[in-house]
Amino acid sequence: xxxxxxxxxxxxxxxxxxxxxxxxxxxxxxxxxxxxxxxxxxxxxxxxxxxxxxxxxxxxxxxxxxxxxxxxxxxxxxxxxxxxxxxxxxxxxxxxxxxxxxxxxxxxxxxxxxxxxxxxxxxxxxxxxxxxxxxxxxxxxxxxxxxxxxxxxxxxxxxxxxxxxxxxxxxxxxxxxxxxxxxxxxxxxxxxxxxxxxxxxxxxxxxxxxxxxxxxxxxxxxxxxxxxxxxxxxxxxxxxxxxxxxxxxxxxxxxxxxxxxxxxxxxxxxxxxxxxxxxxxxxxxxxxxxxxxxxxxxxxxxxxxxxxxxxxxxxxxxxxxxxxxxxxxxxxxxxxxxxxxxxxxxxxxxxxxxxxxxxxxxxxxxxxxxxxxxxxxxxxxxxxxxxxxxxxx
Numbered sequence: 185x186x187x188x189x190x191x192x193x194x195x196x197x198x199x200x201x202x203x204x205x206x207x208x209x210x211x212x213x214x215x216x217x218x219x220x221x222x223x224x225x226x227x228x229x230x231x232x233x234x235x236x237x238x239x240x241x242x243x244x245x246x247x248x249x250x251x252x253x254x255x256x257x258x259x260x261x262x263x264x265x266x267x268x269x270x271x272x273x274x275x276x277x278x279x280x281x282x283x284x285x286x287x288x289x290x291x292x293x294x295x296x297x298x299x300x301x302x303x304x305x306x307x308x309x310x311x312x313x314x315x316x317x318x319x320x321x322x323x324x325x326x327x328x329x330x331x332x333x334x335x336x337x338x339x340x341x342x343x344x345x346x347x348x349x350x351x352x353x354x355x356x357x358x359x360x361x362x363x364x365x366x367x368x369x370x371x372x373x374x375x376x377x378x379x380x381x382x383x384x385x386x387x388x389x390x391x392x393x394x395x396x397x398x399x400x401x402x403x404x405x406x407x408x409x410x411x412x413x414x415x416x417x418x419x420x421x422x423x424x425x426x427x428x429x430x431x432x433x434x435x436x437x438x439x440x441x442x443x444x445x446x447x448x449x450x451x452x453x454x455x456x457x458x459x460x461x462x463x464x465x466x467x468x469x470x471x472x473x474x475x476x477x478x479x480x481x482x483x484x485x486x487x488x489x490x491x492x493x494x495x496x497x498x499x500x501x502x503x504x505x506x507x508x509x510x511x512x513x514x515x516x517x518x519x520x521x522x523x524x525x526x527x528x529x530x531x532x533x534x535x536x537x538x539x540x541x542x543x544x545x546x547x548x549x550x551x552x553x554x555x556x557x558x559x560x561x562x563x564x565x566x567x568x569x570x571x572x573x574x575x576x577x
Contacts, residue, residue: 207541216568219535220559236465253457256464272411286423289437305358309542334372357390364397364510367554397510402484497573511558534568
């Protein structure tokens with residue numbers, strides 16, 4: 185049987201792209217994982233989650249294990265709603281959909297709003313898994329550069345003005361990671377956030393705000409774009425993966441009620457009711473602001489460790505952005521193809537993600553790499569950067 189004959193045109197087109205996770209290197213045993221954008225293992229609240237499971241089963245017996253799940257699922261919605269309201273995002277009934285992580289929210293938005301004739305705009309560089317998802321639905325992707333102040337909204341305005349003048353398709357939405365951007369670590373300024381909202385009205389597009397790292401600020405927390413969205417233009421995506429545990433797969437999307445209803449229609453019952461009930465039980469017994477304070481302090485210390493190591497061990501020609509939150513440091517090594525350098529780095533026992541995987545045009549990222557300070561111990565961070573420095577000397 186010819187399996188290819190079973191695939192519709194859109195599936196065949198999507199399968200021509202790199203498979204999911206192609207950017208993930210095969211790591212040798214004992215490798216220092218500066219590639220891993222994961223929470224620190226010691227900061228995963230394993231014992232508290234275990235206690236939440238025990239409490240859940242003791243109080244509700246079989247209920248959390250059924251299709252409909254625990255009544256605590258409704259409680260989780262209220263808990264998330266309160267957290268969003270504390271960050272300036274007012275959420276009314278029907279405007280919040282819990283998803284299986286932030287990636288399911290991205291996929292639901294793409295599945296609902298895109299087809300092969302639809303254009304979107306993304307930052308360049310951008311989150312590689314979002315790029316993978318979007319390319320499953322359209323190849324009309326407009327890229328907008330990012331600098332140290334985030335998305336270049338003036339460039340966006342110029343591009344949109346020219347496309348409108350030339351009769352070209354305008355984007356259905358723009359996908360952005362405004363706070364502690366993945367991979368660059370940059371944060372969009374308040375002025376650019378306001379300008380972006382103005383442009384969304386002027387050119388009639390939605391803003392998909394991926395706020396996965398928004399609560400991991402080392403200084404002042406940026407105000408989400410959604411908090412100033414009086415026109416209903418912003419779809420706000422959040423996640424507990426970076427601040428609790430990624431394996432729990434708890435994310436969400438907030439937006440206009442009609443849009444959220446459509447996302448729920450396509451999501452159907454693809455939930456994880458046991459995970460949602462467990463997370464609700466966990467949140468009942470944790471001082472979340474205290475947890476965030478702990479995370480911010482730990483990750484700030486790791487960030488500082490990485491920056492000091494970069495200054496000490498890397499050549500003066502190498503440059504980087506110092507992030508004010510999140511997980512990542514974005515490094516430029518002039519004249520070096522970082523995907524080739526990775527082969528040597530893995531032999532030496534250190535990994536990173538080559539920059540090309542964050543760009544639609546991969547050649548644009550050939551001299552960049554993304555380092556994560558979140559996962560490894562501070563001593564490993566120093567050793568890993570030292571190994572990279574030796575390769576560049």
